[in-house]
Structure formats: C-alpha cells, structure tokens
Amino acid sequence: MKGFLNRLRGVERDIIQMPVEDTAAGPYYEAQGNEIEIFEAAYKKRLPVMLKGPTGCGKTRFLEAMAWRLQRPLVTVSCHEDLTSSDLVGRFLLEGEQTVWQDGPLTRAVKAGAICYLDEIVEARTDSTVIIHPLTDHRRQLPLEKKGQEIEAHEDFMLVISYNPGYQTVLKDLKPSTKQRFIGIDFNYPNEDIERKILRNEVPELAEAQLAPLVAAGRRARTLKDHGLDEATSTRALVYAANMMAAGITPLEACKAALVSPVTDDPELAEALLEIIRAHFS
Amino acid sequence: MSSTEILAEIQQVLADLEKISFVAHRDTQSALGAIQPYGDETVLEWVKACKALFEHDRDAGKAFMRGSVAACGASNTVLPWTRQAMRFLAWRGSWKAVDGYMEQLPQAYRSLGFEGEVRWAELGLDWCERHLDSGVAYFRCPVLELEGGHGINGIEDVVLPSVELFGNRRLALGTYLSGAIRVRNLLGIEAVLPWAKRGADILQSGRLRGEAFFKLESEESMALLLENLPGFRIPEHQRLLQLVIYAWFGFNLDLLESKWSPDKGRAFVETDGVALYLPMALPDREEAMLAVLHATGHLKFHSYERRYIDALFRAAGREHPPLDAEQRITWRPLFAAYGDDMIRFQLIFDICEDTRVDEQIGRHIPNYRQRLLRAADAAAIVDGPAAAYFRWARDLLQWTIEGAPADPVFEPLRPLLSNDANIVDAFRIANELYKHTDLPAIALLARDQAFLPGRSPNAARPVYPRRMLDQAEFGTGLEDQEDVVKNQEIKPNPEQKQIPKHAAGEDPDFDIPPEETAGSGGRVGVGIPQPAHVLGYAKGAEYSEKGKPYAEWDYRDNRYKRNWAWVQEKTLTELDANEATRLLAQYAPALQRLKRAIQTQKPIRMAPLRRQFDGDELDLEASITYVVEKRAGMSPQANIYRQRVVQYRDTAVVLLADMSTSIMQACAEGGGKVVDRIRAAMLLFAESMEEVGDPYGLAGFASKYRDNVSYYTIKGFDETLTSHTRAVLGGLTGRLATRMGAAIRHAVASFDRAPSARRLLLILSDGRPADYDDGGDERYLHEDTRMAVKEAGDAGIHVFCITLDAAGSEYLPQIFGAGHYLVLDHINDLPKKLPEIYLRLRK
Incomplete structure (x- = not known):
C-alpha cells in the first residue's frame, strides 16, 4: 500500500532503504542454478561479488531479490563515463561560511552496512574503479582521501558489481587487478522452462497458448547473435513482448515491436527474425 | 432485288466460278450447304466474296471457301467474317494471311467472342496494311497461344508494343511474336517490352544474333530474362536465407546459383550434399523459404549420409555406391532396376523420404508442415498423371499433421514418422508401396509437377556423401582413414581449387599463356587478371587501352624514367x-x-572536457571543489574550466x-x-x-x-x-x-x-x-x-x-x-x- 502511494506521489526517498519485510512484496526471481547459494555464501564471508552476463538476463533483478532475502538495504549506482571518485565517495560542499562534507552513495553504503551495487562498472573512469580496491580485500576500508580519513566498512556491507562481457572492448575492460578481487557469478538467459515460468509470473494475463511460442521464438532468435545481431533477444525483451501481447497487440506486431525493431536496423536480419517469429505464430 | 433475281445472280456467280476453275466451283458448292440457312442475300454476298478472293489470288479463294464451314459453325454468322475477308483484297499476295485468318477464325470466335474476334481481325488487318509479312505471322499464330488465357486484352498487350518497335526500328512481327509470347507466358507482360527493345537493338547490330535473341536461343536473351524474372528473387535474399538456415539448423551452408532457367520447367532447390543450389527465382517467398528449409532438412537429417547411402546401395544389390570423377555418388544405378517405370519409383521414394524428413523438420521448426500443407493447398494442380502423386503426397502430409490416425492407406508409412527412421527405411517402404500402389505411370516431363511446393527431386544431382555421423553413431571413425573423400575436404566447385605458388618473382607459371580466371578454369591465381571474356557480372568490361603511365625511379641513373610503368584500372570479377x-x-x-x-571513440556529441586549466565555461563542480578546498585550507589546482570540443x-x-x-x-x-x-x-x-x-x-x-x-x-x-x-x-x-x-x-x-x-x-x-x-x-x-x-x-x-x-x-x-x-x-x-x-x- 505504501509502495503504491509512493508511486502516485513520486516521493523522494533516501537511497538507504531496508527492504519491506512483508513476504508478499519480495521481488520475483527464478533461480537458474546455484547462484543463490553462491551469493549467500559470499555474503556470509563478506566477499565482493561480480555478476556477469548479457543485457536483460536478470542480474539486477537477482540482486534485488537477494537484498530482500538477506534483508539488507541495496544502493545502486549506475556507472557512466563521467563518474568520478568523488561522485562515489563524497565531496565538500559550502554551507554558509563553512564547508560541509557530504558522503557519496558508496560511503553511505559502507557506513550503513548496505549492499552497494555498481552497475556496468566498466563504463566508469578508472580512477573510480581503483578506489574500491581496499574495500574488496581483507582490509574492507574506504579511504576518504580529501578528508584524510579511512572508514572501516560496516560488518554487513557488501560490494557487488555487474560486468557485461559483451562490453569488453579493446579500449574498455576492467583491470585484471580489479577483476580478480571478486567472486564471479555467471548469468545467462534462463532455460526454456524457467523462461516460461518467468513470463507467466511477470505477465500473468498472457494466454498459455501464446506464451510457449513466444518463448520458443525468442530462444530461436538468440541463435542469430554474432550473425549481425549485437545483443541477443533478452528475457526482458520477451517480458516486454508478452506485455504488449497482453495489452491487445497481435503476437506478430508485438514481437516486431519488442524483439526486432529495437535490436537491429539491418533489413535482412530483421526479415530473418520476423521469419522465425512468423513460423512460431502462424 | 427480288428473291428470284438474287437466286439468279447466285447461279451466275457460281457459273462464272465454274468457268474459272473446277476446284473453286466444287469447293464453293460443298460449303454452300452450311451458308444457305442464313438466307439468299447472305449466300449471294458470300459467293461474290469467294469469286473475288479467288480472282484476286487462287490460294486465298480456296482457303476462304474451305474455311467457311468451320467459321460459320463457330460464329453462327456469315457476313461479318466474309466482309473481313474481303479486306484482304487490298494487298497483293495476301493469300498466306487469308489462309491463317480462315484457319484461326473458328478458334477466335470460340475463345474471344464476337467482339473479341472483330478486334482480333482488326489488329491483324492493321498489320497487313503496315507490313504484309507481319500480318501473315499474326494470322498464322494460333489464337489460343496469342491470347494466353487473357482474352483479347492479352492479344493487345502482346501485339501493340510491337507497333512502336516496328515504327522505330523496323522490327517485324514475325521475328518478335513467338518469342514475345513465350516471354509473356514465363515472366508476364511487363517483361516483354524491355526484352523486345533490347532484341531490336541487337537485331540492328547483327541479323543472326538478333534472330537467336528473339528465338530465346542466345545467352544474352536468357540473361536478360533472368534479370526480370518475377517472384521471389533468390540472389537478392541470399543473406536472409542464410540467416534463416543458421537460425533453424545452426550451421552455415553455401548457397550457390543453379543453372535453372525459366524454360527448363519448374524451379527447384537442389543440393549436392555440401551446398544448396538455388534457382534465380522461386514463385514466392513462402515457397522459397519452405524449399530452403526442406533441402537443408535433408542435409541435417542425413538423407545424404555416407553410411545410409552405402546401406541403400546394398539394399539395391550393389556393394558400393558408384562415384564419379569428383567422388560424388551418382544415383542412376539405384533406379536402373525399375527400367521404364523408373520415374514412378523415384517419385514414390521421394515422397517417402520427404515425409520422413519433413516429419523431422516439423519437430524442429514449429508450424513447418502446416505451412507446407497450406502452400500445397494453394497450389494449382496440373492435370495429368502428376496430379495423382501431388494429391497423394498432400493427403499424406495432412495425415502426418493430424497425428497419423489409423488409416489403412497410409499405415505402411508409419515407421517413417519415427525419430530413428532413415533413408534406408524410406527406400524399403517405397519398394513395398511401389509393388502395391495404383499411382499411374508417369513420364519424366510430367514429373516436375508431382512435387508439393517446397519439395524437389532428391536425387537431382550427384552428391558428396556427408560424414556427420561417423563418430557419433558408428564407433571409432578410424575405418574411414583410407577413404578418398574426407568431409572437410569436400568443397563445392572443386575445380576452383587454388594452387599455392612460390613467391612472386619465381612464378613457375610465368610462361603459361593467359587464361580465363572467371570461369571454371583451373589455376586461379596464375592467369591474367582480366579474363579474355567474362561471363555474368561486368560483361564486356574489357580494357584495351594501356592505362595511365607513371614515372619510375632508376637508382642506377639517379633519375626518373618517364612514362615507364603503366597502370590499368580493372575490376575484380571473381565474386564469392x-x-x-x-x-x-x-x-x-x-x-x-x-x-x-x-563506438566509444566516436564523437557522438560535443565532448565536454572537464577540469581544464583553460576553457570557455566554468566547470561548476570543479569550481566548488576548488573554493571548498581553498577554504578548507588546502591549495587546490585551478583546473576549474570546462571546454566543449568535437573530437572529430x-x-x-x-x-x-x-x-x-x-x-x-x-x-x-x-x-x-x-x-x-x-x-x-x-x-x-x-x-x-x-x-x-x-x-x-x-x-x-x-x-x-x-x-x-x-x-x-x-x-x-x-x-x-x-x-x-x-x-x-x-x-x-x-x-x-x-x-x-x-x-x-x-x-x-x-x-x-x-x-x-x-x-x-x-x-x-x-x-x-x-x-x-x-x-x-x-x-x-x-x-x-x-x-x-x-x-x-x-x-x-x-x-x-x-x-x-x-x-x-x-x-x-x-x-x-x-x-x-x-x-x-x-x-x-x-x-x-x-x-x-x-x-x-x-x-
């Protein structure tokens, strides 16, 4: 109820939020393998975790679910190329005649014992990726260079980064010294049964007769990755397509809008994708 | 004129005719019986026409008299065509035209109707006026062919363009007509005019070449037609088909162009076990898609697997399949035992094997068999023995889609639906069916029409046997080591193998005369780059000029040699x-x-350079940091500016x-x-x-x-x-x-x-x-x-x-x-x- 009202009002909330304890409100996540056990073990030993996997396969959803499961607040920072270390750690501000230090999201998470999630870390500048190093080994400290301080991390603090190997480029890659500090969990698109289950759960109003071909078509479309398709059809895209269908768009149009048009401008490739979709829905 | 006078006049004309020629009189008399019911006045006009035509030209008259009975029977009139025939009097030597006219007249009435006939005759007479020989060609052309199922409009469509061509380039109808009709039948009316225009040009440059063009005998004519082929044009969609194959089957196949041309009958997708051979065009997208999936299915589901083919030939009583010079398997011996009834067996075998493969594909590709059936339902069935096979194959397909309910007719085929069935099972079942079937005997010519859309003759080409199952199903795979053919060595077009040569300067083939590099010639890489004659792309792009000269530096003389090296710009014609x-x-x-x-390097926007020592705006954040740090007693660097530059x-x-x-x-x-x-x-x-x-x-x-x-x-x-x-x-x-x-x-x-x-x-x-x-x-x-x-x-x-x-x-x-x-x-x-x-x- 509170969540609903907040959505209506657009309420400003602090980034450190304990998950709602109500069991019904837990984010839906369907395990694909042993990722939950691995994550829980890593959390138990407070080891930093790296989530690897293609776009739209459920990394962020997984983390939301885990934060809820472990009852820790989750602080998400989407990294971009202008993200500096002070954006993460904090900076001095002027207030009247004096200067005031303001903590950045990472510092706050470290203090509050939250799970800090640095999404798409490769996009961030190298100086910001390096400051997490002391946090990720036995020291578990965050140095505040400008203040000349160090913060010992809260005992519940955990650092999680996501890393999409597709974005691994000649120019942009995590430094090996950064990479090797993490426990890696590999994600991929879930298998067919799980994918169906996910869609059923996300879009309960979709007819079963449309669900199976949609999932099959999406999986078939994935085979064209590397044949001109940069990003394969994601589970998220399938959920979108299912939503469009549930909203009354014909399957073919819905798939075209959600699975084909966004991923390619190449007419022949689009035609091949449509051919797959048509085969499943004809 | 009273009726007596009319009768008298008729008698007079007949008497005149008798005087001129016995034959004329006899022919007139014999046709008279058919004309008489239309009244005496009609008879009079008709006999006058007989006489006039006969006097004008004996053969014209005879043709008129002899054709009258049939014309009368078909039209139930006399005067309209009699008057039309009279117009031939205007030209000397028009008897050939009259002959053709009278011969086609009944058919013209039957298929074009009364008004259509008038227009048909009108068109022809115009041509006689323009050019008598063209008129003759027009009237001699069977009306049924001329209209091609489109009625009088069909005739106008095909004949009228030639009027302009005759006016501009003196293209006679006789040269044009038969080819044009074929072109129209193959490709539709739109293709006729560009084809004829090109032909007229060629005719002006050389008579023999032009005539060959119009008879559709020359290669340029065929090439031009192929370019205008209607339907789903394969070369334009090659990548799409390749992507589709990859998506469904997970491997890439070479798609090559087959030598099919429209006059060779129905277009099929064929395979030689390594590559798919696609015709220039298929009737529509759906058929092309189904055909490619079906042919790939044969490869995927082991129709051409070496082991099975060996077993197949053993079943047919031969120890080894015969190989041709390129180590391909030739099918003929497999069917030779059936003698004249070979085609019948081949078709039954094809249907069995196609059923097996389509069943497998259907498990792989949703709705595949349903689409196949839909295409079969939509297809027009050509009458004749082929229709029986077509219907049988379609019903069989329907039966498999319905989940193979108990059915005495199709029961023997049930084993083919199993996952483990292979081509040998298909062969065995085909043999059983062959003994008991009531499918009619069929000739090779009719065979093409027996296939459902998307399917094609399976033994159309000699095949390179595939080796996909060696390790998987047959143990070690070591037993193949002595075999001549290894799967990975198999390449389509083996004649194009490239021979490594030593480095430039010691080329052992240096003295070998220039050879064609574009065709199927042997040593690619050692011939001269520009072929003597080029087939296909860039036809006729030959270079005779010496090219562009450049100076070359001679270190021995310490000077440039002027115009020493000549560079020719050329086009590469080898496409792959x-x-x-x-x-x-x-x-x-x-x-x-x-x-x-x-992408990360690409300047997609004005890139702001932050924390610069110089720039045209303040970097707000840096400035605040600067002030703050300064107040806090530090000595920060003054890099507080921001620059926007395009890093292009x-x-x-x-x-x-x-x-x-x-x-x-x-x-x-x-x-x-x-x-x-x-x-x-x-x-x-x-x-x-x-x-x-x-x-x-x-x-x-x-x-x-x-x-x-x-x-x-x-x-x-x-x-x-x-x-x-x-x-x-x-x-x-x-x-x-x-x-x-x-x-x-x-x-x-x-x-x-x-x-x-x-x-x-x-x-x-x-x-x-x-x-x-x-x-x-x-x-x-x-x-x-x-x-x-x-x-x-x-x-x-x-x-x-x-x-x-x-x-x-x-x-x-x-x-x-x-x-x-x-x-x-x-x-x-x-x-x-x-x-x-x-x-x-x-x-």
Missing part, C-alpha cells in the same frame, strides 16, 4: 558471397569487439592490398592460405570503417612487367559498402607480381577524390616489391618504392606498410622509414589487428 558470409560469421566476435571499441578526426584512408601470387601460399601456422586472412582482414577493415565513418577506399594491385600493372579498385571513397563489395573481397585471389611503386603512385592519385585533409595509405603486403622484369635486381624496385613513398609524403599522404613477411624488418625501414611499417608475423591475428592498427594510426 558465400566466402564473405563465412568469414564474417567466423570473425563476428572480433568484429563486434572492434565495433564497440570504435578528419581522415581518409586507402587500404591497398598486395595481390601477388605469393598470397596463395598456405599459412605457415596452418589453417588455410594467406589469402584467407587477407580476405578476412579486408572485410573486417571495411566493416569497422563503416562504423568509424571515415571515408575509406579499398584496392588491390598486381603486376606483370612495367606496362601491365593492374590496379583493382574494390571500393572508392564515394561508394558504399555493398554485398557486392563483400563478395569481391570474399573472392579475392592472388595473381602475378608486386610492382609496388607504381601502385602507390596510382593510389596517391586516387586521393584526389578523397574528401578529407588527413590522408593515410595503408599497404598490406606479404613480401618485398618485385616484378618479372626487374632482372633479379631487388634494389631497383626497392628504391623506386622508396621514391614513391617519398612522393606520397610530399603530396601530404602518410604511407604505412603492414607486412606479413617475417623478414620485413630487413628492407622495410629503408623503404618506408622507421616507424612507418609493422611486421605481423602472427598472421592469424591479421584480421583482428588491421582495424586496430588503423584506429591507432588515426589518433
């Missing part, structure tokens, strides 16, 4: 789209990484590839030839350049003597990267030697067309500059190349050489200067490295 697709698929991950790298680097680049014979050598590291890597490198370079957006050109060069330096522009600055360009890159081969200096000078000249200020010439080479006529003096061409590089530098073009020659560092510093070359001795890296090198250079 399949190779290009294969390479792009192979290097897709590398390409994707490159593209991402490029204006570079034009030409990638110039050495295409000498030496690139045909096998890679030292194994895994193919050097040329494979060069193809891949150039393809990847081109694809990355598309992403970079810089203007770029691709070219290659080869030489033989100073007056024969070939410069192949593969892509100019102003051209876009098309599938044709990719196919050229895929078909790249090596030939002749390396006169690099002249090529560099020519490439430098080509930068005139470059739009950018910064210019870069990338040379991709695998050895030192050399040519046949350098007299073994390596230094001569080295020095010349050095001068050419220097000239390029003077012209503002930066030259950079990438060599695959491990010994390159011995001579490249002298030619290109230190730091202006790169030795890549790990050749497998070339495709990935080349675009990276460029990106590094352009920074």
